[in-house]
Amino acid sequence: MxxxxxxxxxxxxxxxxxxxxxxxxxxxxxxxxxxxxxxxxxxxxxxxxxxxxxxxxxxxxxxxxxxxxxxxxxxxxxxxxxxxxxxxxxxxxxxxxxxxxxxxxxxxxxxxxxxxxxxxxxxxxxxxxxxxxxxxxxxxxxxxxxxxxxxxxxxxxxxxxxxxxxxxxxxxxxxxxxxxxxxxxxxxxxxxxxxxxxxxxxxxxxxxxxxxxxxxxxxxxxxxxxxxxxxxxxxxxxxxxxxxxxxxxxxxxxxxxxxxxxxxxxxxxxxxxxxNSIQLDNGSLNAETTAGDEGNITLSDAQLVVLRNNSTITTNARESATGGNITITTDFLVALENSDITANAILGRGGNITITAIGIFSDRTSEITASSQLGIDGTVNLNTLDVNPFQALAKLPADVVDTSNQIVTSCAAVDGNSFVVTGGGGLPADPTGVLRGQVVVPDLRLMVDEGNTQPVKSRKTRSSLRRRLQYHHDRDQTAITNQKLPIIEAQGWIINDQGIVELVAYPTQISHGSWINHHSCF
Known part of the structure; x- marks a missing residue:
């Protein structure tokens, strides 16, 4: 029909x-x-x-x-x-x-x-x-x-x-x-x-x-x-x-x-x-038997298993029956508010519970048991995966920067010229770019070991305004003591009585500019 x-x-x-x-x-x-x-x-x-x-x-x-x-x-x-x-x-x-x-x-x-x-x-x-x-x-x-x-x-x-x-x-x-x-x-x-x-x-x-x-x-x-x-x-x-x-x-x-x-x-x-997600809120998963072979529960491929509010996962056995097996594979298992996972028995053997997870979290009111009142207890195996946080770190290069492209304009070679990268709390600025108004020198400290005295040779060359100068010394050797001076950002520059350009913390009445946006040497 x-x-x-x-x-x-x-x-x-x-x-x-x-x-x-x-x-x-x-x-x-x-x-x-x-x-x-x-x-x-x-x-x-x-x-x-x-x-x-x-x-x-x-x-x-x-x-x-x-x-x-x-x-x-x-x-x-x-x-x-x-x-x-x-x-x-x-x-x-x-x-x-x-x-x-x-x-x-x-x-x-x-x-x-x-x-x-x-x-x-x-x-x-x-x-x-x-x-x-x-x-x-x-x-x-x-x-x-x-x-x-x-x-x-x-x-x-x-x-x-x-x-x-x-x-x-x-x-x-x-x-x-x-x-x-x-x-x-x-x-x-x-x-x-x-x-x-x-x-x-x-x-x-x-x-x-x-x-x-x-x-x-x-x-x-x-x-x-x-x-x-x-x-x-x-x-x-x-x-x-x-x-x-x-x-x-x-x-x-x-x-x-x-x-x-x-x-x-x-x-x-x-x-x-x-x-992917298994959520029990006053709910139950159970496999129970009285006299026959045990019932089993398997939870697979889960990212999260949550038991709340008196929820249960049980393979309990009555009378002489054997408790069933519980197998849970998940990223995270959470059991809260008197929620239990049990494979218990009375006269027979308790079941086996195997949980494989990255993390297992529970409060004191919740329990995982595989016991027998009068028989042999079962087993509880909790396999939490070993997690190495260094596995997630990116591999950094041995050389922090490519030193071949860091200097755009060089000065005349006079004794002891050097170039030092001290870092500024992030990626360095592109040396080919123009200095903008909001760009400041991030770190003006000298590379000096605390508590040590180091000789410094005087330099008779005129300094580029982009160099990180804190002090000017005469040609004779002097000593830098370990006295710590406050670090103050340069606000301007002057030409002293010897014709040398100096960066100063506070500007004077002499007409000058705070920063110059080109890279020429003086």
Whole structure:
């Protein structure tokens, strides 16, 4: 069956379905529309609005695939897109492609068989089925779930449930919305893979969950807990699936969690997060087991991992199970405000924690532990990278300046001429440039060792105004004492009675200039 339309609305318990009741496979159900909206349940509460593919209890054929191709898909007030098997055949796969967005919101009003049901996309293996569950694949830039809405693949039989894959730019789960796989009997839960190029955000709880649970019971309430969550759980003998989250920024806040767990004898699975920034604010990452093999958590390729406000990363084990392993690779790890990283056990061995980072920062209320109450403690390995600050320094040349181009105009060679570069607190001025009004001599000190007396030969040549002269001496040798005179910038020049130009600290009444902007000798 193919539906091709501009707009498709399914509401008030209306249904579009494909099913098999015998040996043949169910037909393909395809919807192509610019806008698809599924809303609510029937007035008596017994029928759910939505799109369905099913394998009925007597059937041996497989369910047909269900495909939705649209710009926008909106599912609200308990409506659903569902693939399920109740018989011997496998459930069909669900594939949803939306070029703009997919939004799931809210639950149906309480009342009737379908009252209190979450808006959902699901692929289930029901309790009497001997077929496997179908897979769910979603491709859209923006996926939003809120107020208890769910994307789920459950196995309620001994056969495995399907897998969930979401590809896009952003994923947002708020107010108790969940993406989950589970195995409640002996069937294995499927894996969850989310590829979001921008952000994955989980926040808040469903305020109606506990009331609905008390009225309807666990079988009728689809979310597994009140928290916003990405979860894979094994309740019986089956194994939990793995969770793989790939994004730029991963955020867990306000009691939200990502978890793989086993409360039976099965393996808990692996939780892996690959993100540049991992931010937990009263959020949790956990992999817990009761009797099966440990669950593990790996955080990779992060620049920053932050835990605040009672956040946790745990691979704790109950009863005789072994604590899981935690591996974190990041530039910086920050744990504040009673936030813990633990791989603890009760009777079994504690897990191993390995953290590789440039810096690890925490306050006294936060801890990293791998202990066992009655068994053998695990290990905590903190590998902080050796940082050599000299590696970042630029290699300087052995020669500070090129002395061949520092003098523009030379004076006549008379005994003992010399040229000294003392530096001026920065790069020297270009010797070919014109001295500007704001340019001053930066350093007028003589190159004299403190406490020493050095002879200085008198010079009978006329001095260039650009030379750094402080004193003029006669031809006889004199001594420069170690008396320290205040350094005063020259303000002018005079010609003394011997016809020698002298730089002076204060100008006289003789007509003269403060500085001359050419380089000639006198």
């Amino acid at each position: 193919t539906i091709d339309t501009q707009r498709l609305t399914v509401r008030d318990g209306a249904q579009i379905s494909s099913a098999t009741f015998g040996q043949g496979n169910g037909g393909t159900l395809t919807v192509r529309a610019t806008d698809v909206e599924l809303m609510g349940i029937s007035a008596d509460g017994d029928a759910t609005s939505g799109l369905f593919s099913s394998v009925q209890p007597t059937a041996t054929g497989d369910g047909g695939p269900l495909t939705v191709d649209t710009q926008k898909l909106r599912i609200s007030d308990g409506a659903e897109v569902r693939s399920a098997t109740f018989g011997n055949g496998d459930a069909g796969n669900l594939e949803i492609k939306a070029t703009e967005s997919i939004t799931l919101s809210g639950v149906s009003p309480v009342g009737g068989r379908r009252g209190g049901q979450s808006s959902r996309i699901s692929a289930n293996t029901e309790s009497m089925a001997t077929g496997s569950g179908g897979d769910i694949t979603i491709n859209t830039p923006t996926t939003r779930l809120d107020n208890g809405a769910v994307i789920s693949a459950r196995s309620r039989s001994n056969f495995p449930g399907g897998e969930i894959t979401v590809n896009g730019d952003t994923l947002s789960l708020t107010d108790g919305a969940q993406i989950l796989t589970s195995g409640s009997s002996g069937g294995d839960a499927g894996s969850i893979t989310i590829n979001a190029t921008d952000t994955i955000t989980l926040s808040g709880i469903d305020p109606t969950y506990n009331d609905r649970l008390a009225i309807l019971g666990a079988d009728r309430v689809d979310p597994d807990g009140e928290e916003s969550a990405i979860a894979s759980r094994a309740i019986g003998d089956g194994q939990a699936g793995s969770i793989n989250l790939n994004t730029k920024t991963f955020i867990l806040r306000d009691q939200a969690l990502a978890t793989v767990s086993s409360t039976g004898t099965g393996v808990a699975g692996t939780l892996e997060v690959n993100a």
